[in-house]
Amino acid sequence: MFAVLKTGGKQYKVQSGDVLRVEKLAADAGETVQFNDILMVGGIVGTPTVAGAAVQAEVIDQIKGDKVIHFVKRRRKHSSKRTKGHRQQLTLLRITEILEKGGEATGVKAALGAGSVSAAAVVAAEPKKGSAKKAVAKSAAKKSGGGNDLKQLSGVGPALEKKLHEAGVTSFAQIAAWTDADIAEMDEKLSFKGRIEREGWVEQAKKLADG
Structure with missing residues (x-):
């Protein structure tokens, strides 16, 4: 056969x-x-x-x-x-x-x-260093009601906001809590080295988060 x-x-x-x-x-x-x-x-x-x-x-x-x-x-x-x-x-x-x-x-x-x-x-598919922390932050942001309008930050347009969302960043509170290591990591992800500090995102996010 x-x-x-x-x-x-x-x-x-x-x-x-x-x-x-x-x-x-x-x-x-x-x-x-x-x-x-x-x-x-x-x-x-x-x-x-x-x-x-x-x-x-x-x-x-x-x-x-x-x-x-x-x-x-x-x-x-x-x-x-x-x-x-x-x-x-x-x-x-x-x-x-x-x-x-x-x-x-x-x-x-x-x-x-x-x-x-x-x-x-x-x-x-392999878990990377800090991935659990980011996953928790992303999940918390989703539960809190969808996050903030990140386009209120200086230099952030629709395309850059989308990249931030993909990285799990959806609220001003998250950005306000960034450390120097977080800023360096996001610089690499967004391909805009030095822009976060130059535009003062952390300070802006603190003010926006406080209302």
Whole structure:
């Protein structure tokens, strides 16, 4: 029996025992993974996939494909040429089992592409120093009724107010309580180094907060 599975944006026709290379999967050598996007199995054609069908495979190794050279040269452009090499990261698999139904109940790890969860997303999800304090401040600002009109501060327009909101700053009281370290951090976030002290935001915020 054969099946047609989809992974990494490509389709593969496979049978039990076949060895194939696919776009890199998030799995280690020796693990068993299961493909659930099955377009065809035996004589059953999916619409677009076959419900309950699955293909299981053993990960043999994580490898790299052949080196590909990209050479670009522009006509009539002096010394305008570029050479770049690339080796695609791949996963070597051996097909172990093809299931016409019951694939959703096997409990085998799903075959997910390594790019499904990027390194950047993992880093972004990691808690950073002071993030808990900022989250509490942001939550408190939301509960207090949506904060103040930060555009009352000198030099703050709609775009800059939006950046402040994204950083969790929504009230004059928050700005009035900024320390030197907070000001330096916000300078970096807003890309306006020295502007907070130059415009006197902290002093303005203290007066506005007092009414």
